[in-house]
Amino acid sequence: MPRVLSDERRDFVQAIAEFCRRECGTKQQRDELTGGGEHPHNQELYGKMAELGWLGAYIPEEYGGAGLGMTELCLFLEETAYGRAPIGGFATTIISAAAYAKFGSPEQKRTVLEGVVAGRLEAVSMSEPGAGSDVGALTCKAERRDGGWVINGQKTWCSNAHISDHILLTARTTPGGTKHEGLTQFMVPTGTPGLEIRGIDTMGGREVNDLYFTDCFLPEDAVVGTVDQGWKQLMAGLNLERMILAALMLGTARRAFDDTVGYVKEREQFGRPIGSFQALRHRIADMATELECARLLLDDVARQIDADPERTFPREASMAKLKCTELAKHVSLEGMQMLGGYGYATEYGMEALLRETVVSTVYGGTSEIQRDIIGKTYGL
Template sequence: MRFTKEQEGFAAAVRAFCAAECGTLAQRDELTDGGKLSNSPEILRKLAAQGWLGVSIPEAYGGGGAGMVDECLFLEETSRGLAPITAYSTGLTAAQTYLRYGTEDQKKDILGGICAGELEAIALSEPGAGSDLGSVRIKATLDGDHYVIDGQKTWTSAAHVAKHLLLLARTDSSGPKHQGLTLLIVPTDVPGLEIRPIETMEAHTVNDLFFTGVRIPVANVVGEAGQAWKHLMRGLSVERLIIAAMSLGAAERSLDDVLGYVKQREQFGRAIGSFQAVRHRIAELATEIAYAKAFVYDVAARIDAGEEDQLTREGSMAKLKCTEIAKHTALEAMQLMGGYGYAREYGMEGQVRKALAPPIYGGTNEIQREIISKSLGL
């Protein structure tokens, strides 16, 4: 698709912001306590002040009132620019459910907060329920005008920095497993909730959650009690496009960095990028990324045109392809950079670490292949 001049200007402005505010390793270290944190409140505040957070959220709730094409441009450029705002995408995913099923008060509170730089989280997975979310067991028992929540969630991104959780809980066990599920807004400072970090190869991002007698008002139900499965579908479908746009930006950053390296690094009296074995690998990476970008923005444009309900397959395709390309590009770039690819100073080792998780979260790529194959009648 062709971008408008306004969209091209927007992407260029975000790119320039990232270069100025977090373009060097020293800047990013200062913003993230030496790489220990995955989110910078300072950067989020500055992005909010620009009016760029929630660019796809309606103006009535503090957003930019644009569409998913503009949102994907923002996600692509902030990912490419290594902006430490990982949790923003989690809140953006939650926003899809609030937009369609939330009350006006919920929308004003949650969506307005996202646009102002506040972070939100979604608590779905459990120790026994990952890809099979219908097997969720955490209980929310009705007690007067409150639900009492007991159980555990795991792999919950951004819970430690979020203002609220969008919690998937079982409120009725009498029917099939996809029925009796309810979405509840849970403030992260509520008594009875323990948030425990999970150590991974990246900065602190994911958490275990433990609920012990947590009381949440009935007014915190999002949508209709017992109907969470259908409420989640829009958010999860758009989430795949969100992940795809971020992975596209990550792949572009890896290509940018390795391209700069092979043009400058000399061996045998000439730049290593002049050797056919190197330049052909770079050409293949650039081609894959270009095709992925065209597809991502085609899907985004179709969502903006009101076709989102028919885009389950395309969203899965975008997520599958872009996350695999980001991983492949980072690994290829590390190989082409030799020993320097492992050095933190050059950044590629961080790109590799960041590229390994997206094929797993947001619905594993194995699940995406299942969704695609079923849509083909297999």
């Protein structure tokens, strides 16, 4: 079904779509931009988007942004994902920027938010080898010393740390109490002595990192927000993180679906296009229906957030993340099956979509965690 958008939003989406077709519309272009898929982020392309003002769409006007809402942010994410734009650093940048906008000092806000508009990147670090879904179990510690803080410990799965200006770090500042107490967030420049960033090899290319802190000194003004209130600050940003990931995967699912439909219309076996066989035609129909349901859900949650930005939507945002990521994985797997051997070939690109979507049900809170959150909102 056609999406009902205002003239401004329709023009916004069309401009992004045209940009992606022109700049990264072919596999050859994308391979050149990403080193054959090894680097999910291309800074030159990202800089062009900054010049167009798109990266600052969600940033307040006082910092050079457009001050737009969740709806516009989701449209941008969905369309760039559909267009296969290699801007993998944008999601963590916006997640970090929102935290600074809510809790940062005036100087932190200026540095980060104006940097986002200009095309610079940010990273956020929570997970540890022993603290993934159970983020509250983290042990990386920050101790007061010499008028500042000294960080020791290891973090892992930190997306884009190697290409970012700063890392928004969550560390334990006060031991004892419950596991959700005594956590604090810090702004850590990536060149700080005592911080080592070491890449982790994945099937998605060079994207995530281990972080090693060894007597890493930070000044007092590196604290973001309030000491020992890091858990509450983390919870305040979950709407945004889940909506970002949902929008990205909705766009990726749409791309996998359209590529699959295009293939089954052209590929002939037994004297007819394979899409004309009922077994495939019905699967296509089911996926199209599920995509429309996911889009309607995401659009509705975005509108609710725009109408009441200070309210948290744990149930709705988790539903959007769960639905869009699981659907993206399903659609890419179906695409792989329908393309047959060609789905496995890098020439056709479905295998890349599969690699991207499989991990989406893990990062940003696994599907199991999303279901648990949704269940708890019903008093279970």
